[in-house]
Amino acid sequence: MRPVMAAADEINEATSVTEEEIHPLKTLEELLKWQEPKSCVEEIQHVTQLCSSTCSNSSAHPLTLVCHDMKGGYLDDRFYKGCKNKDAYRFYSWSGVNAFTYFSHSLVTIPPPGWIHAAHVHGVKVLGTFITEWDAGAEICNKILADKSSVQNVVLQLTRIAKYHGFEGWLLNIENKINPEQIGRLTDFVERLTSSMKEVCPNALVLWYDSVTREGELKWQNELNEMNRQFFDVCDGIFLNYTWNEDSLIRSREAAGERKFDVWVGLDVFGRNFYEGGKFNTYKALEVVRAQELSAAIFAQGWTYETQENFVEAESKLWLSLSPHLCHHGPADLPxxxxxxxxxxxxxxxxxxxxxxxxxxxxxxxxxxxxxxxxxxxxxxxxxxxxxxxxxxxxxxxxxxxxxxxxxxxxxxxxxxxxxxxxxxxxxxxxxxxxxxxxxxxxxxxxxxxxxxxxxxxxxxxxxxxxxxxxxxxxxxxxxxxxxxxxxxxxxxxxxxxxxxxxxxxxxxxxxxxxxxxxxxxxxxxxxx
Incomplete structure (x- = not known):
């Protein structure tokens, strides 16, 4: 099993914002009706552009993604103007990170402007999450994959949302069975979204989560293989499930060939059924991932904040242990x-x-x-x-x-x-x-x-x-x-x-x-x- 990737005001006019905060889109109807807000939100309209940085786009090093999941998301970070809780969660170990995904269990998770700004300042790409789960998710997928027109409508909406909010891509997480007759259309959806995002953002990054197989079964592979390869082939990479072993990493590297850096191996910091138990041993998992020259997707890095008494000390200990296996980058633009x-x-x-x-x-x-x-x-x-x-x-x-x-x-x-x-x-x-x-x-x-x-x-x-x-x-x-x-x-x-x-x-x-x-x-x- 994968780890559990553990509202607010009513959304008006099917937008993703109110006057003070940002929200996810929870239903397919909200997604299809989404439109840019009529009123200008300064933090979105003037979102910080992705800055250049060293190493972040290098083809010579495996990369690192942080997937931020904290208590369902949209906590104190949902407010455009910030809040008065000075102890709210923050992330600042950006030098070894190349991409950042904001995660929740809502259908369309849109990263709050604060995260987009903080990541972009450091040259880090930002991804939202498109997720369907269980029976309700299967029903949504059945509607989306009913015909080419439905697929294209969702692709256009996701692209428009990313363009308006100023982030670079999506993590696609289909956590439910798919009608085998619709697998071809699901593959087409992944390919169309990847292509559409690159039309509006040359630096776009669309990743497929290791979940559904080519047969439509919800069966995590924990590696790149023929059961999930057709999705990998039409997007920018695959985010592997967390219960892998060293043999599956070897097979993934062999299967990826020249695209080995496009295999993002899941690392669960909470350590749920995960290699060496995660937590402060997460570096041991990263070490074996790097031994195969694969990229890494660090999930729920906020463990240091949610579970440890001294957040700053715990954060320092975790990232210091990971540091030897990261490709650190920094500014490349002046001023x-x-x-x-x-x-x-x-x-x-x-x-x-x-x-x-x-x-x-x-x-x-x-x-x-x-x-x-x-x-x-x-x-x-x-x-x-x-x-x-x-x-x-x-x-x-x-x-x-x-x-x-x-x-x-x-x-x-x-x-x-x-x-x-x-x-x-x-x-x-x-x-x-x-x-x-x-x-x-x-x-x-x-x-x-x-x-x-x-x-x-x-x-x-x-x-x-x-x-x-x-x-x-x-x-x-x-x-x-x-x-x-x-x-x-x-x-x-x-x-x-x-x-x-x-x-x-x-x-x-x-x-x-x-x-x-x-x-x-x-x-x-x-x-x-």
Whole structure:
């Protein structure tokens, strides 16, 4: 058996929204009558576009999807403007994730805008869920698959919904028997939806859940084989059920051939009838999945929030254990700016000043997150909400000895002067040397006499360390903003090279708040030394 993938106001005019919150569509009638709301919802109309990131679309690495199922979905995250429950669930370990699915047991699960924003900021694709279950699901499928016209109507509606809400695809989860005579039309539905989504979104991703077989039986295979291959062949990939074993992974890889990265192996963090019991042993399952170079679909990652006493500690433990088996990515577009806010706070800050003293939670306000899943010898990276430069929180770096902490993995190239601004505040009684370090390397295909990798050191406080790059930066702005120190550097143009890491070096025992990092490459009047 698969794990159980464990309302609100009445939906008006068969739309998916009211004035304040988003809803799923629960019936086929609602789906077919769906139309764009007459009133504009700002959070949807101006949804954050999918940002570019390193590795996320790489053909050289297996990928990772997070399937978010929590108590039926549409909890505090359903409100467009957020809520006052600062302790509502949030996700911030985006650096190792390539796709995000919002799941519920309603027929059409539409991801709330906050999740779309948070994922897109980090270059992560977002999928909704189309699910039919049991006898009621069989009846719905019978209606949809009655003829080609019915299939096409559902395809068009699902495509329109995804386009309007600004997400990239669908997880198709048919959890009921299908009339064998309609299997061909079901395959056609999967193929048509995949094609239709790509017409409106070149980055579209449509996945088939391992459930119904080519004979119409509800029989989970836990592998890719001839019983489910015809669905795999007409979409972007298959999400395997969770009760697989190592032999079934080997068979799946052999069956997939060149499409091995399109096999997303289900990992149930709750550990229900699952390899090594899931929970903090989930990494053991991921390890054997990666041994076959298959992608992974991590289901119900919110286990750390639902069951553990200390969510932050549990989240850190889980993702640190998974980290060696993830392909971490980071920003590739300029300008890049983040205060590292996670989308909640005890207060709301702007330019280092409190502009609202109320608790709040709104994933639409989450900003780019650092590489949380890392072991730091002699140091610690954490979030502080008692102070911030912008949003609801800032980073705190604490060190007990000379330490380097990686903030980001990235892929940033520049052809004109690169401008980097760091806003920080000392918590230590005395300052010590610390620097922002840009690790840069040759862009693939460029052949020069320069070393493959070099460090550009931006000394925020006096630093006697020697840069390995001839690209010496210049300090162009050094100012104070409401108790925060803001330093801006200019790095000369260096065509043919790209920044691949952003690190911070602290030369001893210290405690520092990092309030904002801003990187851009345009000429600004007044930024000349």
């Amino acid at each position: 890049f700016k983040t205060s590292f806010c996670q989308g909640f706070g005890e207060k709301l800050f702007s330019q280092g000043e409190v502009v609202c003293s109320d608790n709040w939670h709104n994933l639409c306000k989450q900003q780019y997150q650092p590489l949380w899943a890392q072991e730091i010898d002699g140091g610690n990276l954490s979030l502080v909400t008692s102070d911030a430069f912008s949003g609801g929180g800032c980073l705190r770096l604490t060190t007990s000895k000379p330490t380097k902490i990686r903030l980001l993995t990235c892929k940033i190239s520049w052809k004109i002067a690169l401008v980097i601004s760091l806003t920080y505040k000392w918590q230590s009684k005395s300052t010590i040397p610390f620097s922002l370090i840009l690790r840069h390397k040759q862009i693939a295909g460029n052949s020069t006499d320069q070393p493959l990798e070099e460090d550009i050191i931006l000394p925020c406080e006096e630093d006697t360390r020697t840069a390995t790059s001839e690209n010496c930066p210049s300090l162009v702005v050094d100012t104070g903003v409401n108790g925060w120190r803001q330093k801006t550097f200019s790095v000369p143009e260096d065509e043919g090279r790209e920044v691949c890491e952003v690190d911070i070096w602290v030369d001893g025992e210290a405690s520092i708040f990092i309030g904002e990092l801003h990187i851009y490459n345009r000429c600004i009047k007044g930024l000349q030394k």
